[in-house]
Amino acid sequence: MSQALIVPAVQRRIRWRALRYTTTFIGPALGLWGLTSTGMACWAFPLVAFVLIPLVELIRSPDHYSLTAEEEQAALADPLFDALLVAIVPVQWGLLLLFLFTIDDVGTAPWDLAGRIATMGLLCGVYGINVAHELGHRARRWERDLSRALLLSSLYMHFIIEHNRGHHRRVATPDDPASARFGESIYAFWPRTILFSFISAWRIEADRMADQGRRTLSVHNEMIRAVVIEALFVGLIGFLWGTFTLLCFLAAAMIGILLLETVNYIEHYGLGRPINERGNHGRVQHIHSWNSDHRLGRLMLFELTRHSDHHFMASRKYQVLRSEPHSPQLPTGYPGMMVLSLIPPFWFRVVDPIVERMVASNATLTFARGRNAAAAHA
Numbered sequence: 001m002s003q004a005l006i007v008p009a010v011q012r013r014i015r016w017r018a019l020r021y022t023t024t025f026i027g028p029a030l031g032l033w034g035l036t037s038t039g040m041a042c043w044a045f046p047l048v049a050f051v052l053i054p055l056v057e058l059i060r061s062p063d064h065y066s067l068t069a070e071e072e073q074a075a076l077a078d079p080l081f082d083a084l085l086v087a088i089v090p091v092q093w094g095l096l097l098l099f100l101f102t103i104d105d106v107g108t109a110p111w112d113l114a115g116r117i118a119t120m121g122l123l124c125g126v127y128g129i130n131v132a133h134e135l136g137h138r139a140r141r142w143e144r145d146l147s148r149a150l151l152l153s154s155l156y157m158h159f160i161i162e163h164n165r166g167h168h169r170r171v172a173t174p175d176d177p178a179s180a181r182f183g184e185s186i187y188a189f190w191p192r193t194i195l196f197s198f199i200s201a202w203r204i205e206a207d208r209m210a211d212q213g214r215r216t217l218s219v220h221n222e223m224i225r226a227v228v229i230e231a232l233f234v235g236l237i238g239f240l241w242g243t244f245t246l247l248c249f250l251a252a253a254m255i256g257i258l259l260l261e262t263v264n265y266i267e268h269y270g271l272g273r274p275i276n277e278r279g280n281h282g283r284v285q286h287i288h289s290w291n292s293d294h295r296l297g298r299l300m301l302f303e304l305t306r307h308s309d310h311h312f313m314a315s316r317k318y319q320v321l322r323s324e325p326h327s328p329q330l331p332t333g334y335p336g337m338m339v340l341s342l343i344p345p346f347w348f349r350v351v352d353p354i355v356e357r358m359v360a361s362n363a364t365l366t367f368a369r370g371r372n373a374a375a376a377h378a
Contacts, residue, residue: 006070006073006074006077007070010070010071010074011074011077011078013071013074014071014074014075014078015078015080017075017319018075018078018080018081018084018319019080020299021081021084021299021302021319022084023296023299023300024084024088024299024300024301024302025091026048026300027045027049027122027123027126027127027300028088028091028092028095028123028127030044030045030048030119031045031095031119031120031122031123032095032098033045034115034116034119035095035098035099035102035116035119035120036098036102038108038109038112039111039112040115042111042112042114042115042116042119043115043118043119044119045119045122045123046115046118046119046122049122049126049335050335050338050339053296053297053300053333053335053336054332054333054335054336054339056296057294057296057297057332057333057335057336058332058336060294060295060296062292062293062294062295062329063293063294063295063298064293064323064325065323066322066323067320067322072320075317075319075320076317076319076320078319081317081318081319084302085131085134085135085302086146088127088131088150089131089146089149089150091127092123092124092127092128092131092150092153093149093153095120095123096120096123096124096153099116099120099248099249099252100237100240100241100245100249101241102116103116103117103120103244103245103248103249104241104242104244104245104248113248116248117248117251117252117255118252118255120248120249120252120255121251121252121253121254121255121256121259122255122256122259123256124153124154124252124253124255124256124257124259125154125255125256125257125258125259125260125263126259126300126301127150128150128151128153128154128156128256129150129151129154129156129159129256129257129259129260130260130263130301130302130304131147131150131302132146132147132148132150132151132159132160133147133159133163133304134147134302134304134317134318135147135150136148136151136159136160136163136164137164137314137315139315144160147160148160148226152229152230152233153253153256154253154256154257154260155230155233155234155250155253155257156253156256156257156260157226157229157230158197158198158201158202158223158226159197159201159260161201161204161205161222161223161226162177162178162197162198162200162201162204163178164314165204166197166200166201166204167179167197168284168311168314171268171273171284171288171289171311172268172271172272172273172281172284172288172289172368173272173273173281174272174368174369174370176268177192177193177195177196177197177200178193178197178261178264178268179264179268179271179272179368180193180264180265180268180269180270180368181270181368181369181370182269182270182272182352182355182367182368182369183270183348183352184269185344185347186262186265186341186342186344186347187344189261189265190258190261190262193261193264193265194257194261201223202223205221205222205223205224206221208221209221234246234250237249259338262338262341262342263304263334263338265341266290266330266334266337266338266341267289267290267307268288268289268290268368269290269341269351269355269368270351270352270355270367270368271287271288271289271290271328271355271358271365271368272288272365272366272367272368272369273288273364273365273366274363274364274365274366282364284311284312285312285364286308286309286311286312286324286326286327287308287326287327287328287358287362287364287365288308288311288365289307289308289310289311289327289328290307290308290327290328290329290330291305291306291307291308291309291323291324291327291328291329291330292305292306292307292329292330292332292333292334292337293305293306293323293329294332294333294334296333297333297334297335301334302318303318303319303321304318304334305333305334306321306322306323308324308327308328309321309322309323309324309327312324328354328358331350331351331354355367
């Protein structure tokens with residue numbers, strides 16, 4: 001359906017829907033406040049993200065509404081949805097530069113310093129990596145380049161390689177480092193996923209070079225380019241701002257990385273694809289990823305929380321992701337589940353019974369396990 005054929009009333013309704021996503025700019029505004037203030041203001045963004053929003057999402061019911069076919073066409077035709085994503089790029093880099101210029105201010109109290117690092121780390125995770133995730137799935141080269149620019153702010157440029165060409169193919173299998181195993185704590189998951197996702201990205205690019213008849217150590221290898229760019233960026237920060245600022249940036253980048261991997265943990269924990277009669281794992285279905293329809297988290301994270309549909313069709317833009325009735329639903333929104341994951345006994349008590357019930361009632365789902373454990377249970 002062409003844009004000219006879309007009913008004007010539907011276009012207006014979708015434009016208002018697009019404007020709702022400006023909610024996400026509350027985060028950068030709080031970040032700006034935190035990076036330029038002292039006292040509790042330095043912690044404003046982390047407190048809103050991990051105290052206020054979880055409380056709101058505990059009280060409010062999720063919104064399971066999916067767009068109609070006509071509304072989807074209108075949403076795909078409205079440029080504002082994409083413009084909001086692109087606008088994040090200069091905002092994120094502006095805040096990062098502000099952080100680099102001010103983090104070594106004389107007289108900054110340790111509590112304020114910690115708050116500013118935590119704030120920058122949250123910006124790196126929510127905007128540096130999350131928005132990069134959405135742009136990284138786009139077909140146009142310049143949008144993927146913007147994704148890489150955002151990933152550079154967290155020193156995680158290999159994410160676009162491993163996520164797009166590794167994780168989406170292997171999700172909910174023992175071969176996927178970003179799929180948390182049943183009974184695995186977040187503290188065991190973090191080092192495993194960070195290390196093996198990096199190794200996976202190297203292998204993916206090495207295989208691509210071999211397929212093209214090129215040497216692995218080639219300028220055409222995207223991993224080589226990513227590592228060099230990140231090393232130059234780190235060196236530039238150290239040269240221009242000194243060792244202290246560099247260490248603060250590295251701490252913020254690590255917080256961003258841990259936020260991403262915590263999201264990976266709650267998105268895929270315990271859900272596995274069984275081996276079918278053809279000897280493979282079959283197509284990824286909605287049941288193989290956790291979903292959350294809590295509206296505030298959806299708006300702040302550009303619908304990342306509708307993760308089941310994203311894995312079912314990775315090319316589907318955020319504004320038209322659907323809520324499927326058979327998707328596993330998290331008990332609350334992403335921020336609240338991220339906090340819960342940091343206390344493993346509580347996490348296991350809440351989430352494990354849900355996984356067990358789903359596995360017992362669905363033949364296309366099994367417990368996510370490591371390779372050896374999966375083979376023993378086959």
